[in-house]
Amino acid sequence: MPAKKKPKLAVWKFASCDGCQLSLLDCEDELLAVAGAVHIANFPEASRAVEKGPYDVSLVEGSITTPHDAERIHKVRRQSKYLITIGACATAGGIQALRNFKDVREFTSIVYANPDYIETLERSTPIRHHVFVDFELRGCPINKYQLLEVISALLNNRKPVIPEHSVCVDCKLAGNPCVMVGHGTPCLGPVTQAGCGAICPSFNRGCYGCFGPKETPNLPSLSEQWQAMGVDKTNLVRAYRGFNAFAEPFRKESESHENG
Amino acid sequence: MNKDASTTGEQFRITQDQLQKLLDVLRDQGYETVGPTVREGVITYDQIDGVEDLPIGWTDEQEPGKYRLKKRSDKALFGYVVGPHSWKKFVYPPRQLLWRMHRDNGTQKLEEPSEDYPRYAFFGVRSCEIQALAVQDKVFMGSDYRDRYYALRRKDNLIIAVNCVEPGGTCFCASMDTGPKARKAFDLALTEIVEKDQHYFLIESGSDIGTDILSELKSDPATDKQIARADELLEKAARNMGRQLDTTDIKDLLYRNAENRHWEQVAKRCLSCSNCTMVCPTCFCSTVEDTTDLTGTSAERVRRWDSCFTLEFSYIHGGAVRPSEHTRYRHWITHKLASWQDQFGTSGCVGCGRCITWCPVGIDITEEIKSLQDSESLTSDEAKAKE
Numbered sequence: 001m002p003a004k005k006k007p008k009l010a011v012w013k014f015a016s017c018d019g020c021q022l023s024l025l026d027c028e029d030e031l032l033a034v035a036g037a038v039h040i041a042n043f044p045e046a047s048r049a050v051e052k053g054p055y056d057v058s059l060v061e062g063s064i065t066t067p068h069d070a071e072r073i074h075k076v077r078r079q080s081k082y083l084i085t086i087g088a089c090a091t092a093g094g095i096q097a098l099r100n101f102k103d104v105r106e107f108t109s110i111v112y113a114n115p116d117y118i119e120t121l122e123r124s125t126p127i128r129h130h131v132f133v134d135f136e137l138r139g140c141p142i143n144k145y146q147l148l149e150v151i152s153a154l155l156n157n158r159k160p161v162i163p164e165h166s167v168c169v170d171c172k173l174a175g176n177p178c179v180m181v182g183h184g185t186p187c188l189g190p191v192t193q194a195g196c197g198a199i200c201p202s203f204n205r206g207c208y209g210c211f212g213p214k215e216t217p218n219l220p221s222l223s224e225q226w227q228a229m230g231v232d233k234t235n236l237v238r239a240y241r242g243f244n245a246f247a248e249p250f251r252k253e254s255e256s257h258e259n260g
Numbered sequence: 261m262n263k264d265a266s267t268t269g270e271q272f273r274i275t276q277d278q279l280q281k282l283l284d285v286l287r288d289q290g291y292e293t294v295g296p297t298v299r300e301g302v303i304t305y306d307q308i309d310g311v312e313d314l315p316i317g318w319t320d321e322q323e324p325g326k327y328r329l330k331k332r333s334d335k336a337l338f339g340y341v342v343g344p345h346s347w348k349k350f351v352y353p354p355r356q357l358l359w360r361m362h363r364d365n366g367t368q369k370l371e372e373p374s375e376d377y378p379r380y381a382f383f384g385v386r387s388c389e390i391q392a393l394a395v396q397d398k399v400f401m402g403s404d405y406r407d408r409y410y411a412l413r414r415k416d417n418l419i420i421a422v423n424c425v426e427p428g429g430t431c432f433c434a435s436m437d438t439g440p441k442a443r444k445a446f447d448l449a450l451t452e453i454v455e456k457d458q459h460y461f462l463i464e465s466g467s468d469i470g471t472d473i474l475s476e477l478k479s480d481p482a483t484d485k486q487i488a489r490a491d492e493l494l495e496k497a498a499r500n501m502g503r504q505l506d507t508t509d510i511k512d513l514l515y516r517n518a519e520n521r522h523w524e525q526v527a528k529r530c531l532s533c534s535n536c537t538m539v540c541p542t543c544f545c546s547t548v549e550d551t552t553d554l555t556g557t558s559a560e561r562v563r564r565w566d567s568c569f570t571l572e573f574s575y576i577h578g579g580a581v582r583p584s585e586h587t588r589y590r591h592w593i594t595h596k597l598a599s600w601q602d603q604f605g606t607s608g609c610v611g612c613g614r615c616i617t618w619c620p621v622g623i624d625i626t627e628e629i630k631s632l633q634d635s636e637s638l639t640s641d642e643a644k645a646k647e
Contacts, residue, residue, distance in 0.1 A: 033553070033554045148554065152551070152552055152553060153551075155554060156552045163570070164571070164572070166532075166533040168535045168538070169538065172344075172354070172565070173564065175304065175354075176300075177302040178327075181327050181617065181618050182301055182302045182327050183301055187620075189533070190531040190533035190535070191533075215570070217531075218528075221621050222531060222621070225622075
């Protein structure tokens, strides 16, 4: 069988901490297999050798927070056959989307000596608000096995196995006792998409919602239960204002308690 | 697996040291002994080697959406009811490899899953759970389409039942006619009696294997007084269930009420998180996950527990058949209590109460049925006023 031409892969960074793209380097055991299966053409965290586009696959990390990036993402899209966003920043705006609930000019005036030089957008927004995205991989950070699964699926022309059900399903598959029912620990698992392997409940902690809202989440019902368990409005708002604060269901729910 | 044949109903009295002996005998005979044990603040089903692994002196307080372990004032071994696990995890595990395929130099090699399953002795099976296993037996083995893996894992199970003398806060087996006393399909059944001055167990055999094992234990025939005491406790338990479900006409009730506006009320609370279906000892739905490695030289198909509360469950061309929460909740409860009867000739509910306790927002299947029943007795004006 003649050797298939390896797909060209590019990794792009927008407003982010680099943690998600480092998940690719974190693949360790599987990294050689990845390098064998794709041609890493543009990945500054891994190599200074950068090849020009077009690319078969672009992994995009980070949110759009500056006018410059709002332009740049279109250039990335034009050069990419498939564009996959990775992580809470790229899929929901990230922790920096906390600015969306305040006036960003107040922040810049406090943080920078010369805020006049700062050119920033009012809001931090996910990539799909700007360009068409082929697939979104959730998480803060993403799960490296899910990343490998998406790449494997793409290389083998199949659908990736990335369920959109709750963290609860993964807890139950793992045999974890429920921390919310069994211990009275507030947990975002019932409204959060699985993918992390239910890490926090496995260590008797409530879920922090790092993978963002699951399909059809019912946040008002969970909020009511949290309040019945003694969580006050301030802490309820904080719980939803994490890495996925600007994901629509989380945003709406936190605002309803902030103003309520 | 006819375990009714040698049920004589003859009861014997044994002491706690003989339970340890029982576990030893089972392990000597090659059984893997699994039973209730405390893990992370709840009672789960895992491997147990000795009596000391049991939740001695613990009880569970259960109510909708809440489960807490509490210390008992005595040293009872079985002074609690069921926790989040059920025996389904052993006979129908959350993930089952169906096959794996390897490609090498143009040839394809099929790898089938190992069929070397442990011989399980289930120690401490409650009556509702015996019924749950019977229900799953019908689902997986009751038609021409037998589930190979379930049948293999189920084949050599030994059932050591425990009769419930203290029902839990969300139990309603008496309503479902599945408990609290195990009546069939066990090898041995225990009733624990804890009195001020004595602590013993009545034991009864339900199969030839059970009788053989029982003969290895030091036992005395139970006295009439001891048997009467056990019966008295079991009758009291049946009268004191934490929940009740009126099953009169339940199938038609659900069919009649498919369009009841009450479903929308439930949907406001339902998280569609799937917890109820995951903890249910009879829920049997699964999906298959097909994956490959990066190079495409090996592929595998895994069967995984699925839930009718996910969108993907009913996804067909164009979208999910049940996109809204109310249709998903309605589907689950209607299948469990009504269409299950048409499909398998039995109710899908055994009254164990797990779905009530382990619902993070405490939705109560018995209350939901009651609401439907009540809504039928309201006049249309009253119904409007209630909304």
